[in-house]
Amino acid sequence: MARTANLPPTSPTPRVQVRRLIAGFSAVFGLACLVILAALFNIAGTLDQQERQRSAFHANQALEQRLLASRQFLSSYAVWDAAFEHLAGQADWQWAYEQKNIGESLYSASGYEGVFVLENERTTYALFKGQPSQASASTYIDAPLQPIIDQARAAAIPREQITRFVLFNGWPAVLSAAAVRPDREVTDSDVAHAPVMLFVDQLTEDKLAVLGSGAGLTGMHVEKDQTKAHDHLRIELGDTGYHLAWSSPLPGRQMLRAVLPALAAALLILGLIMLYLFHHALRSSRAMGMTLTHLQQSNQALEASEQRFRAVAESASDWIWETDREQRLTYLSQRFANVTGYSVDDWLGHPLNQLLACDTTPLSPWLDALGTADPQQLANLRCSYRDQNGQNRYCRISARAIFHHGDPMGYRGTASDITDEVDAHARIQHLSLHDPLTGLANRNKLARHLEQALLRGSDSPPLTLLLLDLDNFKPINDSLGHGAGDAVLQEVATRLRDTTREGDLVARLGGDEFVLVLNGMDNRNEVDRFCARLIGLLQQPIDFDSQHLHIGASVGVAQTRTQGFDAGELIRCADIALYQAKADGKGTWRYFAAEMNQQIQYRRQLENDLRRALRNQEFELHYQPRYRLSDLRIVAVEALLRWQHPQEGLLGPDTFIPLAEQSDIIVALGRWVLREACHTAHDWPADIVVSVNLSPAQFLRSDVVADVREILLETAFPAQRLELEITENVMLNDIEGALGTMLSLKELGVRLNMDDFGTGYSSLGYLRTYPFDSIKIDKRFISGLGSNSGSDRAVVQAIISLGEAMGLTVTAEGVESEQQLKALEKDRCHEVQGYYLSRPLDGPGVEALLHHTPQITARPL
Template identity: 90%
Template sequence: MGLRGKNIGESLYSASGYEGVFVVENDRTTYALFKGQPSQAGANTYIDTPLQPIIEQARAAAVSREQITHFVLFNGWPAALSAAAVRPDREVTDSEVSQAPVMLFIDQLTESKLAQLGNGAGLTGMHVEKEDMQDHSHLRIDLGDTGYHLTWNSPLPGRQMLRAVLPALLCALLILGLVMLYLFRHALRSSRAIGLTLVHLQQSNQALEASEQRFRAVAESASDWIWETDRHQRLTYLSQRFANVTGYPVDGWLGHPLNQLLACDTTPLSPWLDALATADPQQLANLRCTYRDQNGQNRYCRISARAIWRDGKAIGFRGTASDITDEVDAHARIQHLSLHDPLTGLANRNKLARHLEQALLRGSDSPPLTLLLLDLDNFKPINDSLGHAAGDAVLQEVATRLRDTTRDGDLVARLGGDEFILVLSGMDNSSEIDRFCARLIGLLQQPIVFESQPLHIGASIGVAQTRNQGFDAGELIRCADIALYQAKADGKNTWRYFVAEMNQQIQYRRQLENDLRRALRNEEFELHYQPRYRLDDLRIVAVEALVRWRHPQEGLLGPDTFIPLAEQSDIIVALGRWVLREACRTAHDWPADVLVSVNLSPAQFLRSDVVADVREILLDTAFPAQRLELEITENVMLNDIEGALGTMLSLKELGVRLNMDDFGTGYSSLGYLRTYPFDSIKIDKRFISGLNNNGGSDRAVVQAIINLGEAMGLTVTAEGVESEHQLKALENDRCHEVQGYYLSMPLDSAGLAALLHQTSQSTAQPL
């Protein structure tokens, strides 16, 4: 372990004249300084005398805080060596001394140094000679085992000379002793100072090496790859993970500009990095980029970057790249399915609404539009008799035929079930529309082959036009719906234009709205309950309350019949309160670990004080707040983002649970999960229905939603489970909870009580 560029002894050469400074530890040189410059060579390279005895003597002398001196050959020439062990400023043990590093200071007996020494003693010609060059006319001092001795000139031989020289010699020896004593003390002080520095540097190097080992381990095991560039954004480092992710060898990209590897559609990469060089040195920025891997596949990554600073200047850039291809693909599939029907691939209600909003944006200045609302005839018997697989095959073939019939710029959407809508741009002539409708019905009447069996269906069409019905999207669909109803009443397999006389249908709806108000007063509503099962053991963990209307003339009506009417008026608020109160009152007698789940209408959420209503009902019914779950759709958040967030936070303070219903079908469901305090999410049944077809994209989206919920700590429920195949797929994907007709139909309160009693003793079985 070296001292990595730390020249801590440079002054020892310039100021003190030491030709060599060495640190010996564990029988090897850990630091070397030759003539003031760091050296990679060991002490034995320069010192010809065996060092081990000297090192052992120095360690022995360290106990009494002393140092030792020797004459040695240094680089082939005699030199004075001072040695001292590096020891802490405290009492030390023998074992510590025996392992202590030893500092070696070398002072060569050069001609200039000897001349200076001789002049100070009044001697001339002081120099060193080999032992085999003895001259008895000269006096000498042996220099240890170096094979050299120190000598000087004696101009007058004889006793008189000795009398004259002897005092000078003694003086020279005294001076030499004083010099050696100064050398020893200076060496000891220097050894202590350098020793402390050495210890600190060794500790720093150990920490640095450990940090580098951790960095390498993290860099090679992490999913991200690490990169560095110089100031000109040329790559100077790539971690090995880069090769694993991209397939490219690391060396193949070093020296290339980063923007040759990565591209960004929204922000140019080079200016984005340059901006970091003028920003806060601690600023860390993120950017989504694309690149092609070695196989030519487009991939996505999110890079994090910051500038590398030295002496107040940015000298390069460093960061990580996280491969997010799977995340982007899953998000794109979810976004696609939020605007498209998963079974047919056609546009869904969301995309239809966007399309109409854009097409009708300019009102009367907008191009003429014709809406065809199409409902299949004879579809229900096929679906009921041959099963959902046959029904799905029919719907997919119908979608293909509709798509092939329309033009670019037209829109084909599936509204749900066997109902479709076509938006025809620029087609305003009645005769042209008649020909199109006739061709469409004729095309759909052609047999559809399923498992070698021909299936026959038809179609009824309701027509509405902006020329006659105006430029309001809701009004156009409403008029087309009334016209469709008339087409079916007229014998099916035909089409009808909306006319004013059809407003009788509107009168019917108004009558239904009046009946709705009466129903609330006459207590004609009732709740049915559909259980929700924990998938691990098929135990009932929650029950969803579903409102029904027992109409005196029409019989039992589902919510699709009257909830839209209730939402168009203030009836929805009173109806919503009744549902919530009745659900809490009934659930009070259920097992304590079973939740009750109640749907909140967006209109109810916006037009009433939901928090006050929930608080009052919980107090009146003495129902535990933690057993109440409120299901909320994305439409609640679309209307009032800030207000909705405040209401939800207040509901959470009451202790109730919040569930995002129909997850994945809206505009920004992923963003809502990050913003709003949901406890759970429900995967929309349209995603689940696609599992019957073993469709890779549907399965991948369901898995992505489950993984997302798991990562965010949310309970994930799959609704609309109607087959064993769907149940098994969800079980394999580790979905938390399931709900659907395959497990249990909605039950009245008595039927649910019996089921709860049954399942309290044993695991539920699918009905």
């Protein structure tokens, strides 16, 4: 009691002091744990949020780039003189689909499930997955079309397009729309009723997988709006009721899963140690000392935890940097070495602007401005640098100033590698200006190039524009497939690039049509030499799949010196000159001349008249008898086509057949001739053969065997009474295909006659290979029989002897005198035909000749 009384009444006992110390330390420890956990979860949340923002940015960028690419791709089809000419009003399916100007490749190569042309809400042209469709666009598209049409027309004058999200067959898709307009300046009235072209790009799983891969995202897909997936980010797809979603990695959660177990274990061990120390601290002061020792151990554990946090930072996808006040690097995370290939020590102490550069904003002033800005402001800038291998790379840096007592002490931030994103954008830009098959410039780049080259008008350097179209390309594409056609186009592109100079431009307009822009070349002799060399180069064989493919080229030439400095006018003039080159026999070049306009207009008017004539039954057949020379009896008649033109009167075939052969008219016209001849000759004597000429163009553009079979069945005409006259050009175009066709015709029972024999290159070889029944001696040799030309007589005798040796009937056409007839009789020719014996007669006339007059109708010898 005495000792107790001697103690100060307010002095706590050592046990109480220890308890107070334990309580205070426990509170501090618990608070430290809470602070550590709070900081850890804050870092994790920040990392997750940054990753979500990054992935959302890339997803939006990828989607915007796809919309931009779709608009630019559509522009090359909508702003096009030929498209406006063939799609305004009633769409020209032959030009659009058959000639593949707006055809199946838009689906197979470019991925557009729907292609439509609308005039108001009337669908004039529709492709569904590359195939023609009779359904209207509203059948597939679940959206009002008239507002889209109005917006597209409103955007036509500035050459713009619109895009929006719609439902296509019940699934989200990107719809791009543009008014079809000519490639020249237009007014509101020009486009007020212009047709509108729609391209529909359905967001399928495969496309989204490619889109996500290009943006560095995974699991990109389309969901209904009611779906609530917390681990997916989303972009609303307009008013479709769907949204675009993808999976975003959560580095913060990954960090928590990596750190929390280790941290919890450390805290648990530390807590047990503290409990043990606290227990003994109550017994002795020595235990208090031990507690202090264990507190030091706990500090070491905290340092280990900081090292773990540092390891997490080093494993992040971005690399972290820090500089001092002079912008010298003081810290770089290990990720820097993994991305750039440099060692961290190589760059510590060096200015940041020696590593990174920015073309638009100097880096040093940009960082200095952060020192006077809001301390919480986080700025971003795109920079470039070269890695250890010398490759140029791009990154987006974020930076924030480091303040101490209100003064900037340095800068800290992260750098995200965006090289793939920049490369993807560059590829999109390249595709918008280049043809994807050949790599040549497309219509967009051609237009830009001409706009720049012609900007100063008459002060611009002279320019020559060559419009080139391949000859004999369609048979290759049709017979060997698109693979062969693509290989030919790629080889042609290579040869054109090799032929031109560095300052020239080579562009592909589409199909097999190319444009060469020659800068500074204005002299005609120089242009002539270039065209001759170019055509000769393209006529050299192209190797494909162990075959030698042969094409040619026709060229139209326009020059600024004579045609002016308007790009559209230059192309139009070159197109007219190309048309003239093809009409003059192909494989040549022609300069534009003013009179060509009138010729082209006349030919186009004649072509329109031909189509009208087919509809209005303006054609008629005349028939020229063919006589057996031994008794001058009629054994056959040849059907000859005539056109009863409303203004120009009766026209012979030489006036319009060549024009018909340059288009699809020849197919319909050939079928009409065959059907009319079989129908008319059905009731003639059973021993009379009717002979019908087949154009080489029919072999290329139609199924001749199917046509003949159908018409024989339709008219009930005996096949053995039908003779088809075929020229050597048929064999020249496609040797194997022509042989198969002729064998099939022979199986039908018809006769085959080689027309104009003796004028070709390999007629004897053809007679041995092809199943001909007869041959016709060309009338040029017959006309020489009336003169003193011994060579023509020798040729005729040789042909007759050859025919007899091969068991063929030989017919001489163009017999116009008694002298010629006597010479042929002497040479034992089998059959004769010509004006001396009978002129061509109309149907009633030849029928009267066959039924009501004696068979011996020719003049007596």
